[in-house]
Amino acid sequence: MAAPVETKVKASTAGAYLASFGLLEVLVEVQDHPLAIGFLPDAIEPFVLALVPAGIAFVSGWKARHTPRL
Structure with a gap:
């Protein structure tokens, strides 16, 4: 059985x-x-501009809660 996506x-x-x-x-x-x-x-x-989406992805992943484990 596949684990749920966090x-x-x-x-x-x-x-x-x-x-x-x-x-x-x-x-x-x-x-x-x-x-x-x-x-x-x-x-x-271009490298500095690429940090904007990467930073948003990092912050949204950091702020989200972990998926509870059974």
Whole structure:
């Protein structure tokens, strides 16, 4: 019998999906805005922008409760 998927995994997956889906357009606009991240070198900008969805996934997984074990 397969073990249930933990609530933390579901929450972080949903957070990553919503962050990438909902914030993708915003991140593209920020990337093109010179005052927002223009102080960073061009080679580092994509990595910094990729931290936003990763951070949302981390926080949503961290805040969710563990699935009770039987």
